[in-house]
Amino acid sequence: MKSGPVSNGFxxxxxxxxxxxVRALDAAGADCDALLAEFGLSRRQLSDPYEILPLGRxxxxxxxxxxxxxxxxxxLRLGNELQLTELGPAGLVFMSSPTLGAAIRKFTDALGSWQSGTLVDLVRDxxxxxxxxxxxxxxIxxxxxxxxxxxSAxxxxxxxxxxxTWxxxxxHFEHAAPADLKPYMRIFRVPVRFQQPASGVVIHPHDLDAPLKSADTQLARMMERHATDLISRDTxxxxxxxxxxxxxxxRLAREKLVVADIARDLGLSNRSLQRHLxxxxxxxxxxIREERQRSVAVLREQEGMTNAAVARAVGYADATVLWRATRNWGRSE
Structure with missing residues (x-):
């Protein structure tokens, strides 16, 4: 099995x-903001669809x-309601490929632009x-x-x-079977096996050669290039x-930087991370100090940047806190 996504770190x-x-929580009237905060996330952070989040969160x-x-x-339900744009270039590559087999292979390769740390492949053993x-x-x-x-997606x-009707x-699913299997039968309409080595979709061989009416060679080529650029940029x-x-x-400006959170997102214990460092x-x-210093130096060179704006951009409450920090930086040098 190959790793479709190629990020080499967390x-x-x-x-x-x-x-x-988020839409499902809002539609049900649930406290979405509280749930996001529980995992160190926020609507502001998610307003950028390209924002990188730790997979574990x-x-x-x-x-x-x-x-x-x-x-x-x-x-199961959300996968069956998928909007292809939420899969970025991988979704558009799928739709614009010439055959189903090409669509699945190209989607698998392009998925690396959207997530990492997952083993994805079209297996033909x-x-x-x-x-x-x-x-x-x-x-995880x-x-x-x-x-x-x-x-389901x-x-x-x-x-x-x-x-x-396809x-x-x-x-196949890697986890154990729940008590009620009716929702699986409604969506998939075929046998569902649990506790398998990986989750997946078994397909008729002749389906892979089926041509797609949505094929668009130019769009597919553009989206493949976009995916490649994203993978290269964010590795x-x-x-x-x-x-x-x-x-x-x-995360400098978006959330409180806590050692335990950073260790968790890297798949390490707090003690192990600190020992390695x-x-x-x-x-x-x-x-954190070095990155704040570097960011402050760059931001202060930008025209119109107030001290308050610089402070917020590096995660400080206001200009006074920034002033105190820069004074301490000078003492430590």
């Missing part, structure tokens, strides 16, 4: 994928939303090809909602290009210090 996902969850928020809404099959999906990090668990959303996308051969470095620096830079001659606190 597993991430684009903010656009939270759209269906997204998965956790999805599970929590299903609990709040008392809807165990939330992922036997007579029945299977599109498989699994989060690589075992510690439970993850039933994400798995059911991903599989793939079936929904295929029905968009092959017709509403059906897979069977459906996270291997080096742990650089990964911490990358996380700090992305100490061995590298630095610390989370030192990295």
């Amino acid at each position: 597993p991430m996902i684009r903010g656009a994928v939270m759209g269906p969850i 997204y998965v956790g928020a999805f599970e929590r939303a299903a609990q709040v809404l008392d809807e165990p099959w939330l992922g 036997n007579a029945w090809p299977m599109w498989s999906y699994r989060i690589a990090e075992a510690r 668990w439970p993850r039933r909602q994400d798995a059911e959303y991903s599989v 793939m079936c929904h996308m295929i029905r968009l290009v092959r017709g509403a 059906a897979p051969v069977e459906i 996270v470095p291997h080096d742990l210090v650089d990964q911490v620096r990358d996380l700090v830079t992305r 100490t061995e590298a001659g630095t610390s989370v606190r030192e990295i």
Whole structure:
């Protein structure tokens, strides 16, 4: 199984994928803002569909939303209501490819622009090809909602290009079977197997060669290029210090920077993260200070930037707090 998404550091996902969850919470009158805050997220942060979020936070928020809404099959439903734009260039690549087989392969490759840390592939080891999906990090668990959303979304996308009557051969899920299987039968209309090595959609071989009426070679080429550019731009470095620096830079103005949160998003314990950074001659606190200093220096060169605006941009409450911090920076040098 290959890894479709290619980020080399902490597993991430684009903010656009939270759209269906937020809409479901709002439609039910649930306290969406409180739920987002529970996972260090906010509507302001999610207003940018390209915003990078830690995959673990997204998965956790999805599970929590299903609990709040008392809807165990939330992922199944939202996948079946998917808006392709919320999958970025990967969704448009799928729609514009010449055949279903090409659509699934190109979608799998382009998905790396939208999320990382997942093992995705079109497996053809036997007579029945299977599109498989699994989060690589075992510690991100439970993850039933994400798995059911991903599989339901793939079936929904295929029905968009092959017709509403299309059906897979069977459906696989890595998690255990719930007590009530009727919602699965309503959506998939085929046997569903649980506790499998990966979640996925088993497809008839002849379906892969089926031409798509929505094919658009020029659009497909443009979206593939866009996906490649996004992957190249947002790839996270291997080096742990650089990964911490990358996380700090992305969050500087948006949320309180807590060592435990950074460690969790990197898949490490608090103690392990601090030990590794100490061995590298630095610390989370030192990295935050360095990034704030660097950002302040750049922002102060921009015309019209007040001290208050600079302070907010680096996560300080006001200009006075920024002044105190810069004075301490001078003493530490």
